Amino acid sequence: xxxxxxxxxxxxxxxxxxxxxxxxxxxxxxxxxxxxxxxxxxxxxxxxxxxxxxxxxxxxxxxxxxxxxxxxxxxxxxxxxxxxxxxxxxxxxxxxxxxxxxxxxxxxxxxxxxxxxxxxxxxxxxxxxxxxxxxxxxxxxxxxxxxxxxx
Amino acid sequence: xxxxxxxxxxxxxxxxxxxxxxxxxxxxxxxxxxxxxxxxxxxxxxxxxxxxxxxxxxxxxxxxxxxxxxxxxxxxxxxxxxxxxxxxxxxxxxxxxxxxxxxxxxxxxxxxxxxxxx
Numbered sequence: 001x002x003x004x005x006x007x008x009x010x011x012x013x014x015x016x017x018x019x020x021x022x023x024x025x026x027x028x029x030x031x032x033x034x035x036x037x038x039x040x041x042x043x044x045x046x047x048x049x050x051x052x053x054x055x056x057x058x059x060x061x062x063x064x065x066x067x068x069x070x071x072x073x074x075x076x077x078x079x080x081x082x083x084x085x086x087x088x089x090x091x092x093x094x095x096x097x098x099x100x101x102x103x104x105x106x107x108x109x110x111x112x113x114x115x116x117x118x119x120x121x122x123x124x125x126x127x128x129x130x131x132x133x134x135x136x137x138x139x140x141x142x143x144x145x146x147x148x149x150x151x
Numbered sequence: 152x153x154x155x156x157x158x159x160x161x162x163x164x165x166x167x168x169x170x171x172x173x174x175x176x177x178x179x180x181x182x183x184x185x186x187x188x189x190x191x192x193x194x195x196x197x198x199x200x201x202x203x204x205x206x207x208x209x210x211x212x213x214x215x216x217x218x219x220x221x222x223x224x225x226x227x228x229x230x231x232x233x234x235x236x237x238x239x240x241x242x243x244x245x246x247x248x249x250x251x252x253x254x255x256x257x258x259x260x261x262x263x264x265x266x267x268x269x
Contacts, residue, residue, distance in 0.1 A: 019257035020166070073162060074169055087162040093206070094256045097235020101255075104238050112159070112208060 005148055006030060006131055008102035009056055012095045013135065013144060020094070021071045021139060028134035033145065037121045038132065040143070041065065042080065044092030045114045045122070051106035054125050054148035056099075058092045064140025071139055080117050089113030095144075106150070125149055152269075153178040153195065157188040157215065158204035158233070163256075167202055167233070170260045174269045185210030189218065198228055200267065203250075205234035205241070213248060220249035231267060233258070 010027050017023045041062040047055050060068070062080060069077045069087040077083050089112075096110045116122075124130035124147030133144045154176050156164045164181050171179060180195050182188035184207040192198055201219075205212040212232060219225045232245045233254040242253050254266045 016257040019259045019262075069162070073165055083162070086160055090160040090162045093160070094235045097206075097256065098237050100235075101237035101239075104240075110206065110235075112206060 002150060003030075003131075005052070005103060005106075005150070006133065006146055008099035009095060009144060009146055010133055011102070012098035013058070013133075015098060016091060016094050017137065017139075020091075021068060023068075023071065023137055023139050025135040025137035025142075028136065030131050030133045033124070033130040033132050038143065039119055039121055041117070041119060042084065042088055043116045043120065043122060043145075044088040044090075045116070046092045046096040047111035047114075048096065048108050048148065049111070050108040052103075052108060052148050052150045054128060054146070056092065056096055056148075057122055057145040058088065058095060058142060059122065059145055060088065060142045061140065064137075064142050067139040068137075068142070085115040085117055089115045152176050152199045153180070153197065155179075155188065155192055155195065155198050155201045156181045157183075157185065157201060157207070157212065159183050159207040160204070163204070163233075167263070170263050171202075171267070171269070173260070174264055174267075176269070184208055185212060185215030185218075188215055192219065192225065192228070196224070201228060201230045202233045202254075202267070203230055205232060205236045205245075213245065216245065216248050216250055233263075 040059040043059040045057045128149045130147040182191045231252045235256045
């Protein structure tokens with residue numbers, strides 16, 4: 001995967017947090033995903049198609065997800081339910097959509113978001129390296145997983 | 152002023168409702184996709200403003216926009232796209248199809264206020 005494709009997603013994540021959560025996440029060093037794979041409590045996943053195929057996922061431990069969504073919505077969200085899933089999916093949707101602007105040459109289409117709740121490991125495209133970008137934030141740590149195969 | 156929020160994300164509608172409510176708008180109706188929005192619009196006229204997402208199941212925002220703009224009944228309804236579709240070609244397509252303005256998610260409350268003209 002061309003690393004140039006990663007930066008728009010990072011920038012989109014930071015913009016999303018600044019504008020919607022009034023928070024400034026700090027990006028850690030991107031790493032290639034290797035075993036043992038990290039586990040998450042909730043992930044928002046957006047499928048990408050067009051000039052590239054794959055997905056981007058925003059992945060959270062539960063406390064981070066609850067704090068993030070509560071801040072975004074403006075009311076406390078205290079349990080892993082429909083509200084939390086909808087909000088995490090929307091964050092992933094916003095990030096993917098915003099990143100598309102800087103990836104216009106790929107002519108990407110984004111899917112409606114899917115959300116996984118429960119302790120899980122994400123599996124990317126077979127044969128395509130997944131890049132994990134860790135973030136720290138006042139709302140708690142989270143990670144972005146990018147798995148993208150260009151045509 | 153009456154505002155129709157159209158977005159498949161309950162979260163986004165909740166955020167928009169709060170921010171628009173903070174701007175003094177008290178009459179707010181909602182729909183989760185374009186098809187539902189056509190019904191809500193018809194049953195709640197006069198609606199002054201529609202805040203419209205692009206990517207939704209059943210009927211997307213651009214189809215809703217074109218449908219509404221083809222009906223003279225709704226010629227005075229202001230429609231503002233509010234979407235994560237950020238590419239210039241999408242903005243142009245929406246404006247050519249009759250959108251009055253375009254907001255890219257993620258947006259700040261200040262940007263929403265400015266784009267809606269409230």
